[in-house]
Amino acid sequence: MKTLWTKLDCLKVSALVKSKLFVAVCTAAGSAIGVLCWTAIRNFALDGIDWMLVFICYPGFILFIIAVGYIYNHEFEN
Numbered sequence: 001m002k003t004l005w006t007k008l009d010c011l012k013v014s015a016l017v018k019s020k021l022f023v024a025v026c027t028a029a030g031s032a033i034g035v036l037c038w039t040a041i042r043n044f045a046l047d048g049i050d051w052m053l054v055f056i057c058y059p060g061f062i063l064f065i066i067a068v069g070y071i072y073n074h075e076f077e078n
Contacts, residue, residue, distance in 0.1 A: 001026070001070055008076070015076040023067045030063030031056045 004025060008018045038046070038055035046055075 001067070005070075005074065018076045019071050022071065023064060026067035027060045027064045031060035034059040 004022065008022055011018060011021075034055040034057070035052075037059075038052050042051070
């Protein structure tokens with residue numbers, strides 16, 4: 001998260017846009033990790049579309065909450 005935060009801090013946009021981009025990237029990364037986990041185990045078990053949604057949404061939501069908490073504890077420089 002620190003690396004992403006540093007990269008976004010170098011952008012020439014407002015702090016609000018940086019914050020929204022930070023949350024979006026973290027949520028997308030969590031969802032991508034969930035998809036990778038689901039594709040690894042779907043050949044053995046849990047191969048339905050409902051399980052795919054569970055594996056996508058839970059990590060995405062958890063990283064969304066973590067990213068929002070990270071924003072409250074840090075500030076972007078304008």
